Amino acid sequence: MRVAVIGAGVIGLSSALCIHEQFHGLVPSLELEVYADRFTPHTTSDGAAGLWQPYLSDHGNLQETLWNKETFDYLLGHLHSPAAKEMGLFLISGYNLFTEPVPDPPWKNIVLGFRNLTPKELELFPGYSYGWFNTALMLEGRSYLPWLTNRLMQRGVKFFHKKVESFQEVSGDGVDVVLNCSGMRAGDLQPDPELQPGRGQIIKVLAPWVKHFIITHDLKSGIYNSPYVIPGSEFTVLGGIYQHGNWSEENSAKDHKFVWDSCCRLLPPLQKAKIVGEWSGLRPARPSVRLERESIRLGNLQAEVIHNYGHGGFGITIHWGCALAAARLFGSILQEKQRLATPPGPRL
């Protein structure tokens, strides 16, 4: 049984791993192939800072909150394993800042130690009058994607460097299932007007004295349009850009100035930080994640496609919950093809 995975970002690689882990024992003929035009360190996932944090509200989409929780719990379970360092996984605490009181987020009980900020803490952040403190996780794409790749290669999964132009291209020749994890470019495979870029630009600096993440929020401008500082294991990410509909992956001087000035205002010690890089990427934004099956007729053949894209600025945050859901969809496909008498594992 051949499965073609399109996309090698965090979604493609983790879905591939999840499916292989769950089914290779039950389906000995299972062969996975990953096709992508970009591999780590050139994917969107590599540019993200890697902080686990969903948006402020799930807009009633409880499914996504559940997937976020599954991801957090899964990662927390790996925190003490010897693999944690190689995965780029570690605990981190920090601040979310607001100019007015806001309702608690749906993830308040998922993270550790969630609480409101005290007046003394708010003194650190003039201009902000309300906020949260909590402990969350970092999962750095630059480490996690190579780790996933190694796990997949050990399992005999093959990788092909290729820009896939259509489902047909991969679905012929005995491929039974296509896993569409093409992120921003899903629209090239099948038009989806709901999928739009949420362009971001970040500055990478050396500021090893910063030990907390600081995310500010401007409820009028929307998510990620307000400065944020996220310390990683090798450098600190400064950001604060979210431009809906902007497809440019070029760094903009104007955006650089906004990010630099606003982050230095937020955290004056950053004035002494050394800039070591800059990057722009496109968050694959969608009103909700597209995670569903579709039967596609291609000539005489019928291919089963599992779509798993549109994770916006929370791909790392939600990835494992989505991988598990994709695996369940895969299981139901197998059931229908009568390769399996009963579906594997407990259903969530």
Next chain:
Amino acid sequence: MASPKVAVVGAGVIGLSTALCITETCPGCSVTVLSDQFSPNTTSDVAAGMLIPHTYPDTPIHRQKQWFKETFTYLFAISNSAEASEAGIHLVSGWQVFKSTPKEELPFWSDIVLGFRAMSEAELLKFPQHRFGQAFTTLKCDCPPYLLWLEKRLKAAGTQMYTRKVTDLWELHSEYDIIVNCTGMGAQQLVGDKQLFPVRGQVLKVHAPWVKQFIRDGDGLTYIYPGIHRVTLGGTREKGNWSLSPDAGTTRDIFDRCCSLEPSLQGAQDIEVKVGLRPSRQCVRVQREVLSQGGVKLPVVHNYGHGAGGFSMHRGTANEAAHLVGECISALQGSSSTAKL
């Protein structure tokens, strides 16, 4: 008296911060720092520099709280300024965990650090051997940067600094009007203080930049303190042990204890071992004294014996010592005007 000449003996965190306070409160003074060691070779350079106080049995709690509060407030302001990275001062959050619930669940400093609260059940899951914990955010002074920053501020204020081993305070009486004794462990010999004793601490300084949070066992023996470039892993508290040589068995033991609190430390690199002798005393000696020899008087202000709490209390005790220096100056000026009559 024209310009009182003050000698501060000792150039660890106590000596340098006391000298700086004196330049701030007595701008007319000429201040000189004398020490056999300067950064990076002081006891302070070995310490992690965490602002988590040590409780002195014989110092009134309100005084300790005042010292800590002044220190915390002073450093808090620097930590949020453009000077923070040069001064080596930064905020760090984390956990203090206990194998059994401590008698005192709210330490005297709980309302001075930020966000102090009991750990949740979910947080304690990370520490299966521990049953109770406290979460808070505090400050850390990285050395050498902090000491070098103090030295820079002192030079800007016109303070001279000399490498010199002082074996007797009376050596200085002809050159200086007031002596400030910040010699830490050296006070045992210098002023014959038998109440002062070393508590040996061995630490490892490692490269583990993914460790962003501190973890401390409430017994004070095992701790993980992330600094700017290195994480300090500790430690030991060996009362009466004067040895400054690292012990290999102790290194292994510290590493194992820290890895059991934070397993990812197994991946730590570039392990450097250091040893310091905490200059310990039942109470910190911040006190004025007038030494007398053959009709000659020598005003001395003592500021030593901070043990495990040097960084936590440094600015507060430095302020108090500077105030005492002010009193010495008034006394000298009073007596010199009397002498003129």
